[in-house]
Amino acid sequence: MFEPQCPLCGNPVMSISLCSQCSGWLKTEPQNEHPWLASSYLFTDSAKLLLHSIKYQRHFERVKLLRTLLPSSLPLALDTKTVLIPVPLSPLRFFERGFNQSEWLATELGKKLNLKVETRALLKKGETKAQSTLSREDRKNNLVGAFEWNAKRPAPERVCIVDDVLTTGSTLEACRECLYKARVKEVFGWTLFKATTSVFDGRKNIQSSSSATIGEFPIDWYS
Ligand SMILES: [Zn+2]
Secondary structure: OOOOEOOOOOOEOOOOOOOHHHHHHHOOOOOOOOOOEEEEEEOOHHHHHHHHHHHOOOOHHHHHHHHHHOOOOOOOOOOOOOEEEEOOOOHHHHHHHOOOHHHHHHHHHHHHHOOEEOOOOEEEOOOOOOHHHOOHHHHHHHOOOOEEEOOOOOOOOEEEEEEEEEOOOHHHHHHHHHHHHOOOOEEEEEEEEEOOOEEEOOOOEEEOOOOOOOOOOOOHHHO
């Protein structure tokens, strides 16, 4: 008989889920400094492991777990007409990777919250440098003009941008700017995880209060 195991640590579990220990590490809801942004979980080591294994080792069966982590409401002033828009990948990056995890998250979240999802309206133009190699300031500059609105699509009134991990927020800010230019009236952002602990600055890790760091984790793929 197949005995379900926690995909992160291998502990036996009752159904497909993280064990209580691993989900315990994950469950803290981060604070938001920006009223337009919300994240559901801290980007803890177990969260990194989970996302990393889906991303790099292509453990797509674990995507089910991400689904169980999706919130049933967001602490943002969304209404029923809010459109969820995933942070896009450039065409080349999408081709290399074969999937966009933010698009998957937006699609699943849209089902759960009963909101429309628009995946071909916000586009990423060409290639930008990997965000992980850049300082906070350079991250912003790197993304100037990186996104564009597909003129064939009407601009919704209210949008919530969806991404997997929030680090400095530069990516979501660049997307928001593009949406405002496209005459979207109000823009929110939601990420599944939030890296609150340290900012990888390219040259040095700026540590803050918590113990976890994201320096060892390649962070370019979620930017
Ligand atoms: Zn576990």
